[in-house]
Structure formats: C-alpha cells, structure tokens
Amino acid sequence: MRLIPINSLQPGMKLGKKIYNEDGIVLLSENAELTDVIIRRLRSHGLNFVYVADPLTEDVVPLDMIEEDTRRRALKEIRANFRKMTEPTVKGLVYPYLGKMFSGLIEDIMDDLSAREDAMIMMMNIHSMDHYLYRHSLNVCIYTILLGQIHGYSKSDLTLLGLGAMLHDIGKTKLPIELLTKAGKLTDEEYEQVKQHAEIGFKMLKNEPGIPLVSAHCAYQHHERLNGSGYPRGIKGEEISEFARWIAITDSYDAMTTHRVYRSAMLPHQALEVLYTGCGNLYEKSKLELFRDRVAIYPLGMTVRLSTGETGVVAKIHGIFPQRPVVRILTDSEGIDLKAPYDLDLSKQLSIVITEVDGMI
Structure with missing residues (x-):
C-alpha cells in the first residue's frame, strides 16, 4: 500500500488501513472506496496522510508499533480518565485507581513493543481522529517506552517511565479548552497560562496514590531544557530528571509531527532536523542519537x-x-x-x- 497526502487523494481510491473516530470505533475499513465527501471529511479532521491500496506495493504492509486492540483500549482509558480530570476539582479528591489502571496499560504496551523485532518509531497520527491530548499522551508513552527498552531499563523502571510519559500533559486537563484549541497564535498572556500545565500536572500527581514521585516529576519537568531555557523552573542539565529528559525529546517530536489547529504537521525527517538544532543544548546528545537511530524518518509506503x-x-x-x-x-x-x-x-x-x-x- 502507499501513504498518500490528503490533498493527493482521488475519488475511487481504496483505503489501505482502518481509520478510527475519537471513540475508537472504526469509521472507515480497509478497501473502503473514497468519495469526494469522505475525502473532505478526512481533511476536516486534520488527517494529513492516509494509506491507500495499490497493486504495485501490495506487499508493503506497515505494522503499527502496538497491537490494534491495545491502542484502542489505551485511548479509551486515557479519554475516560482525562475527561474526569476536566471536572471541577473537589478539595481532597484523589484518583486512587489511576496508577493501577495505567500501569496495566503500560505493561501491555511493553509486551507489544517487545514482540516487535527491531521496532521503529513510526508515524502514529495517521489513522485516528481522536482528541490531540489523548493521542499525544499515548504516542509519547509508546515512543518513550521503546527508547527505554533499548536503553536497557528494568521492567520496574520502564513502568515508572511509562507512567510519567502517559501523564506528562495531565495538567492540560485543567486549562480552558478554548485555549488549547485556539486556531491563531497565542498572546503572551495565553502562552504563560498554557505553560502552567507543567506545575499543575505535578501538583495533581505528586500526592496521588499509586503514582510514584519520579513519574510526577515527568509532568513537572518535561519542558525543562539542558541549558536552563525551559520552564517552569529553568533548571539545567542533570538537575532535570533523567526520565523527563527522554520525554522532552518524544514530546517535542510528537507535537511537531501532529496536525494542530494552528499549523500543519511536519514529516518525521523535518522534525528530526529541528530536534538536532537543539542537540547538546536543549536535548541530551546521547538520548537524541538513540532516538534518531530508531525513527523511521521515511515511513513505509511514502x-x-x-x-x-x-x-x-x-x-x-x-x-x-x-x-x-x-x-x-x-x-x-x-x-x-x-x-x-x-x-x-x-x-x-x-x-x-x-x-x-x-x-x-
């Protein structure tokens, strides 16, 4: 099959891989014939590329990084629990099930990645019309766990790392939705408000039963940078949690390769080039090199x-x-x-x- 830009789709082409809506339900199945109406709908939901069937490349079958069922269940749980977080906070309210529930998901993700020989970081934003925050949280978790496995972390450390990655943006559930979905450039005041999500997320997680403090610090520090130019505290180098230094890379990469209301997605090789402009300055060189060696910068079918x-x-x-x-x-x-x-x-x-x-x- 071939990976085709939305703007190059033509009526009569047949879909190569399923597309899901934000509830994890199959919206279009393989071999569904594309029409003008369907193509416009795909475009309106911010999809940049889709796989289409092609007899010359029918043996080119891209595998997802994790099993379809694992991805669907993970998005469902993230969506349900993050939506609960958007409700007004009741003083003293805790979510004691979060750690147990997400730890189970992370174990499934680890198992799926371990079963993929020479697993690569693939484009993950092609087949789902889900809310950006939900997809982003899952993608960053998957990318980070894969890097952690290659790095050689133990299973217990991978669980801590995965929890931190899954929940790194949890603070955004407490920000106004109109701020997160604004189509134009944020004002200085709005940007300062968005930056608060790191500290908000840490405060939400640090006393949460079942969420270790090292995972909570991932929410706090994933926007910190080696040279101290990050936020919220402007800490430097090894003052930043090692786990947060991994997430700084995967978070930035997924944000750049995802379509947003205010800009189009970059292709993987473009995003990698941007990351490398901060090598040794914003991002740790050894971690960025490992990431580079595991990114499929030219996706299958492209x-x-x-x-x-x-x-x-x-x-x-x-x-x-x-x-x-x-x-x-x-x-x-x-x-x-x-x-x-x-x-x-x-x-x-x-x-x-x-x-x-x-x-x-």
Whole structure:
C-alpha cells in the first residue's frame, strides 16, 4: 500500500488501513472506496496522510508499533480518565485507581513493543481522529517506552517511565479548552497560562496514590531544557530528571509531527532536523542519537524522489540504518512509469540519496 497526502487523494481510491473516530470505533475499513465527501471529511479532521491500496506495493504492509486492540483500549482509558480530570476539582479528591489502571496499560504496551523485532518509531497520527491530548499522551508513552527498552531499563523502571510519559500533559486537563484549541497564535498572556500545565500536572500527581514521585516529576519537568531555557523552573542539565529528559525529546517530536489547529504537521525527517538544532543544548546528545537511530524518518509506503531523478515508494526500513531504506522504483528520471518496477537498497547504494518526499515534491 502507499501513504498518500490528503490533498493527493482521488475519488475511487481504496483505503489501505482502518481509520478510527475519537471513540475508537472504526469509521472507515480497509478497501473502503473514497468519495469526494469522505475525502473532505478526512481533511476536516486534520488527517494529513492516509494509506491507500495499490497493486504495485501490495506487499508493503506497515505494522503499527502496538497491537490494534491495545491502542484502542489505551485511548479509551486515557479519554475516560482525562475527561474526569476536566471536572471541577473537589478539595481532597484523589484518583486512587489511576496508577493501577495505567500501569496495566503500560505493561501491555511493553509486551507489544517487545514482540516487535527491531521496532521503529513510526508515524502514529495517521489513522485516528481522536482528541490531540489523548493521542499525544499515548504516542509519547509508546515512543518513550521503546527508547527505554533499548536503553536497557528494568521492567520496574520502564513502568515508572511509562507512567510519567502517559501523564506528562495531565495538567492540560485543567486549562480552558478554548485555549488549547485556539486556531491563531497565542498572546503572551495565553502562552504563560498554557505553560502552567507543567506545575499543575505535578501538583495533581505528586500526592496521588499509586503514582510514584519520579513519574510526577515527568509532568513537572518535561519542558525543562539542558541549558536552563525551559520552564517552569529553568533548571539545567542533570538537575532535570533523567526520565523527563527522554520525554522532552518524544514530546517535542510528537507535537511537531501532529496536525494542530494552528499549523500543519511536519514529516518525521523535518522534525528530526529541528530536534538536532537543539542537540547538546536543549536535548541530551546521547538520548537524541538513540532516538534518531530508531525513527523511521521515511515511513513505509511514502513516495520519495531520489538524486537520480527516479521516484518510488519506501518498501522496507532497515532497523540498524533507517535513514537508508529500500525504495521500490516506479518511475524513471523522466517521470515515465516503469513496466517492471524494482527495489533499490539505499544502504548498498550510498551515492544515491532521497531528495524529496511526497507532500513536498
């Protein structure tokens, strides 16, 4: 199948992967035929890319980072519990079930990731029309746990890290929804109000039964930066929790690669370039390097143009060299369709590079 920008969809194309609505219900199934009405609806919900069926790439089948059922259950639980948090706070009210419930989800996520050989950080915002905060919380949790597994944390530490990642933005449930969904640029006063979510989240979690303090500090510190330029306290370097330094990277990456009401999503390679401008200054170099080596910056099924002038579709990603995928060449340098498409392994053709990707070509 092929990954196609929304603006390139045509009536008559057939969907390659399911699309869910915000309640986790399948909105469109595989092989559903796209119409003008459906395409407009997908666009209105902020989806930038969708997978479509294609006979030339029918063997290109991208796997999700976690099982479909795990993702659906996780979003359902995040949605239900975060919505409870938006209700007016009653003095002394606690949520003693949070730690137990989310720990169970995190264990399922760990199991799913462990079962994926050479698991890569893939685009996670293609198939769901869910609320940004819910998807973002799950995505950051998945990305961070994967990095923690590769780093070699114990299962108990991964649970603490996963809890911190899942709940890092919990403070936003106490902010006005109109502030979080504002289409235009925030005023200085509004931005200062949004920044309060880090401290609000920490205060919500620090005395919560079942939420360890190290996980609560992830909510407090995920916007802190190595050089002290972050917030809310402007702490530096190792003053920042090690777990929060991981989440600083995954939180920023997912935010950049997600469509928002005020800007379009970046593609993975663009977001990685932005992260690297802060390498050693905003983000820890060793953690960023591990992240880089696990990001599928050219997602499976995406159309790319090579330095030879040929175009093709990313057909396979190398776990140890993700920046040099296998590309199925579909057109020659003149843009003429090949009668016999073939696979070109860029890890073995080092003089050939990807120069453009679909959506930017």
